[in-house]
Amino acid sequence: MGQDLEKVLVTEEQITTRLQEMGAQIDADYAGRDLLIVGVLKGAVMVMADLARALHSPVAMDWMAVSSYGAGTTSSGVVRILKDLETDIKDRDVLIVEDVIDSGLTLSWLVGNLKSRGPASVEICTMVRKPLAFDVDLDVRYVGFDLPNEFIVGYGLDYAERYRNLPLIGTLAPHVYEDDA
Ligand code: IMP
Ligand code: MG
Numbered sequence: 156m157g158q159d160l161e162k163v164l165v166t167e168e169q170i171t172t173r174l175q176e177m178g179a180q181i182d183a184d185y186a187g188r189d190l191l192i193v194g195v196l197k198g199a200v201m202v203m204a205d206l207a208r209a210l211h212s213p214v215a216m217d218w219m220a221v222s223s224y225g226a227g228t229t230s231s232g233v234v235r236i237l238k239d240l241e242t243d244i245k246d247r248d249v250l251i252v253e254d255v256i257d258s259g260l261t262l263s264w265l266v267g268n269l270k271s272r273g274p275a276s277v278e279i280c281t282m283v284r285k286p287l288a289f290d291v292d293l294d295v296r297y298v299g300f301d302l303p304n305e306f307i308v309g310y311g312l313d314y315a316e317r318y319r320n321l322p323l324i325g326t327l328a329p330h331v332y333e334d335d336a
Contacts, residue, residue, distance in 0.1 A: 159328055164307060177206065190248050192214050247275055251265065257287055307324050309324045
């Protein structure tokens with residue numbers, strides 16, 4: 156896959172180091188509480204797997220899948236649940252785990268949806284935040300990396316369902332898009 160990359164923005168080592176820091180912070184913040192981490196499929200698979208192993212308490216893990224109708228294209232913020240939680244989150248401390256926050260519209264909707272179920276708390280952890288996310292009223296507690304407004308792949312992030320398995324985060328070389336056109 157190396158020849159398909161243009162730039163490496165975050166190396167595998169930087170991801171590992173940052174996850175240890177975030178894990179320590181989350182351990183401290185939730186000490187003595189019964190945390191449920193919720194991964195948003197499919198992008199958050201890598202962060203969930205690695206973040207969970209950086210935590211030192213026996214957290215519960217659950218998953219949601221949502222489809223958003225094109226942030227910026229049509230009805231932005233209109234979201235459909237494709238797979239719901241199996242856990243009743245009433246009175247639970249919930250931490251949503253995401254790969255990237257771009258417009259933040261999907262996540263705003265998700266936070267509202269989860270809060271309506273009566274949890275003790277809902278917080279957000281994302282590996283990457285992009286600048287547009289600051290335009291939406293979204294309180295993001297844990298951020299791995301603030302990156303510029305570019306299309307990125309790797310570490311769960313896809314281009315046309317590929318490159319999620321890159322262990323680093325980077326941008327794709329123009330030929331990848333040209334080959335697809
Ligand atoms: P939102 O714009 O914050 O609602 O992001 C919606 C979804 O778009 C994210 O969960 C990702 O699946 C996807 N996305 C946003 N930016 C990127 C990117 O740079 N690469 C790959 N997927 C992205
Ligand atoms: Mg995606």
